[in-house]
Amino acid sequence: MITVHNFSRGVRGLRVVWQCEEMGLAYRAVGYEFPVPDAYRAKYPPGSVPFLDDEGGVGIGESVAQMLYLAQRYGPTPLLPAAPAAMARALQLTVASEASLGGLMNPLMGAKFAAPQGEKANWTNDFCEARVAGMLDYVESLLDGDYFVGEALTLADIAISTSLGMWEGALGKAIPPRLAAHRERMQQRPAYQRAAVAFSAP
Numbered sequence: 001m002i003t004v005h006n007f008s009r010g011v012r013g014l015r016v017v018w019q020c021e022e023m024g025l026a027y028r029a030v031g032y033e034f035p036v037p038d039a040y041r042a043k044y045p046p047g048s049v050p051f052l053d054d055e056g057g058v059g060i061g062e063s064v065a066q067m068l069y070l071a072q073r074y075g076p077t078p079l080l081p082a083a084p085a086a087m088a089r090a091l092q093l094t095v096a097s098e099a100s101l102g103g104l105m106n107p108l109m110g111a112k113f114a115a116p117q118g119e120k121a122n123w124t125n126d127f128c129e130a131r132v133a134g135m136l137d138y139v140e141s142l143l144d145g146d147y148f149v150g151e152a153l154t155l156a157d158i159a160i161s162t163s164l165g166m167w168e169g170a171l172g173k174a175i176p177p178r179l180a181a182h183r184e185r186m187q188q189r190p191a192y193q194r195a196a197v198a199f200s201a202p
């Protein structure tokens with residue numbers, strides 16, 4: 001069975017269980033508080049979440065890799081369209097949710113929550129913040145309707161809207177208005193709401 005290990009309110013693992021809900025896949029959600037226990041670190045030495053186990057000896061880190069894995073193994077699914085231009089845009093934005101958004105937010109969260117008082121403001125922090133803000137403007141410019149790709153939900157909607165949870169929720173930053181409206185639409189989906197409950201408690 002698919003098992004998703006995550007922080008109890010972690011948005012990256014939420015991506016994965018939300019996708020399971022959209023695809024109708026059975027899964028088990030295992031929640032942790034920070035810091036993860038030694039048993040988890042033995043399974044995944046970097047100690048970050050989410051991590052996904054599945055039948056057939058599968059153990060995979062990285063939330064975006066997990067999303068692509070589920071789409072490939074349990075698809076075909078409209079979440080990863082087959083038409084080349086749609087597929088390309090969905091893949092671009094799904095990867096960007098971590099490579100150009102979430103990955104740059106981690107140093108910002110480190111500075112906000114862990115850095116000593118005198119070291120919270122620095123050049124790297126400003127660089128990451130400006131890069132994320134610029135990417136959000138670009139991503140917003142691609143929103144041409146209710147979804148990022150065509151007329152239906154794809155992995156891109158799941159991946160990007162959950163990154164915005166870190167930007168707004170953990171970092172307290174403003175989300176550009178059309179991305180904020182998209183995020184609200186996403187949060188109204190029954191599959192999103194079921195997934196949020198799965199990781200709302202340890």
Ligand SMILES: N[C@@H](CCC(=O)N[C@@H](CS)C(=O)NCC(=O)O)C(=O)O
Nearest residue numbers: 010012047048049050062063064098
């Ligand atoms: N690129 C990774 C990032 C993983 C990551 O940084 N996860 C955060 C929680 S959302 C975490 O585990 N932070 C605590 C730590 O790294 O010790 C992914 O998408 O899975």
